[in-house]
Amino acid sequence: MSKPNFLSKLTGSFSTPADGNPTVAMVEAAYKAANLNIRYINTEVFPDGLQDAVNGARAMNWLGFNLSAPHKVSVIPMLDGLGESASIMGAVNCVVNRDGKLIGENTDGKGFLTAFSEVLSPEGKTICIFGAGGAARAIAVELALVKAKKIIVVNRNIERGEDLVDTIRTRTSATAEFIQWTPKFSIPAEVDAIVNATTIGMEQFEGKELDIDFNSIRSGMVVSDVIVNPPNTHLLQQAAKRGAVTIDGVGMLVYQGIIGIKYWTGLDSDQTVMRNALEEIA
Numbered sequence: 001m002s003k004p005n006f007l008s009k010l011t012g013s014f015s016t017p018a019d020g021n022p023t024v025a026m027v028e029a030a031y032k033a034a035n036l037n038i039r040y041i042n043t044e045v046f047p048d049g050l051q052d053a054v055n056g057a058r059a060m061n062w063l064g065f066n067l068s069a070p071h072k073v074s075v076i077p078m079l080d081g082l083g084e085s086a087s088i089m090g091a092v093n094c095v096v097n098r099d100g101k102l103i104g105e106n107t108d109g110k111g112f113l114t115a116f117s118e119v120l121s122p123e124g125k126t127i128c129i130f131g132a133g134g135a136a137r138a139i140a141v142e143l144a145l146v147k148a149k150k151i152i153v154v155n156r157n158i159e160r161g162e163d164l165v166d167t168i169r170t171r172t173s174a175t176a177e178f179i180q181w182t183p184k185f186s187i188p189a190e191v192d193a194i195v196n197a198t199t200i201g202m203e204q205f206e207g208k209e210l211d212i213d214f215n216s217i218r219s220g221m222v223v224s225d226v227i228v229n230p231p232n233t234h235l236l237q238q239a240a241k242r243g244a245v246t247i248d249g250v251g252m253l254v255y256q257g258i259i260g261i262k263y264w265t266g267l268d269s270d271q272t273v274m275r276n277a278l279e280e281i282a
C-alpha cells in the first residue's frame with residue numbers, strides 16, 4: 001500500500017479585506033473533483049504586507065495566487081515577468097509559478113473573452129464598453145488582441161477613459177474611441193455588442209440602472225454584463241426584452257477560475273462542478 005502524501009501544494013488569493021470570495025468555493029471544488037492534493041486559501045494581505053506575502057508564496061513554493069484590488073498594479077515590480085495582456089493592461093490578477101519564476105497574468109479579460117466568444121467571435125466587431133476601471137481595461141485589451149475592429153469606451157471620468165483608449169491604440173491593432181458618458185446614452189449604430197464593465201448592477205450598489213437609452217439596444221445585439229450578484233441584472237433584463245443575446249457575469253468568473261487552475265496545475269477543470277459550487281454559496 002502506498003503511503004499517503006501529507007504535503008499539500010498551495011494556491012490562493014491575497015485580498016484586502018479577506019471577505020467572501022466566491023473563487024474559493026469554486027476552485028476548491030474543482031481540485032476536490034479532480035482528486036488533487038492542492039488547496040486554495042483566501043488570505044488577508046494589506047498593502048504594506050504585499051511584498052512579504054509574495055516572498056512567503058515564493059518560499060513555500062506556491063503554485064500561484066490571485067490578487068484583488070488594490071494589489072493588482074503594485075505587485076508588478078515584485079514579479080519576475082508578465083504575460084502579454086497583463087503587460088499591456090498594467091494589471092495582474094493571477095500570478096503563476098513557472099519553474100520558480102513568478103509570472104503575472106490577467107485572467108479577468110481572458111475569462112470574459114472565453115464566455116463572450118461562445119456567443120460571438122470578436123474578430124472584426126465593434127464593441128462598446130461601459131466603464132474604464134480594472135475590469136473594463138482587461139476586457140478591452142483582450143478583445144483588441146483577438147482582432148476586434150473597434151473598441152468604443154464610454155466612461156464618466158475622462159482621464160481614465162482616454163487612458164484606456166490610448167492603451168488600445170498604441171499597444172494593439174484595434175481602433176479605439178472614447179466617448180464621455182452623457183445621460184440616456186444612445187448606443188451608436190455601428191456597435192455589434194456592448195459590455196457593462198462598471199459596478200452598476202451590483203446588489204450592494206445603490207444605482208442599479210445603467211444610464212443608457214435602452215431602446216438603442218437592437219434585436220440580435222450581444223449584451224454582456226460583468227456583474228455576478230445578481231447575475232440577471234437590470235441591463236440584461238432590458239436587453240432580453242428587446243431581443244438581444246445576453247451574457248451574464250458568472251461565465252467570466254467561472255472561466256477566469258478555469259484558466260487560473262490550468263496555469264497553476266495543468267488541469268482542465270470541470271465547469272459544472274465549479275458552477276454548482278458557486279450556486280451553493282449564492
Ligand code: NDP
Binds near residue numbers: 132200256
Ligand atoms: P473599478 O473600480 O476599477 O471601476 C469601476 C468603473 O465603474 C469605473 O469605470 C467607474 O467610472 C464606473 N462607475 C462606477 N459607478 C458609476 C456610475 N454611477 N455611473 C457610471 N459609471 C460608474 O472596478 P472594477 O473594474 O475592478 O470592477 C467593475 C465590476 O466588475 C465590479 O462589479 C466587479 O465585481 C466586476 N468584476 C467581475 C468579474 C467577473 O468575473 N464576473 C471579474 C472582475 C470584476 P469612473 O471611472 O467614471 O469613476
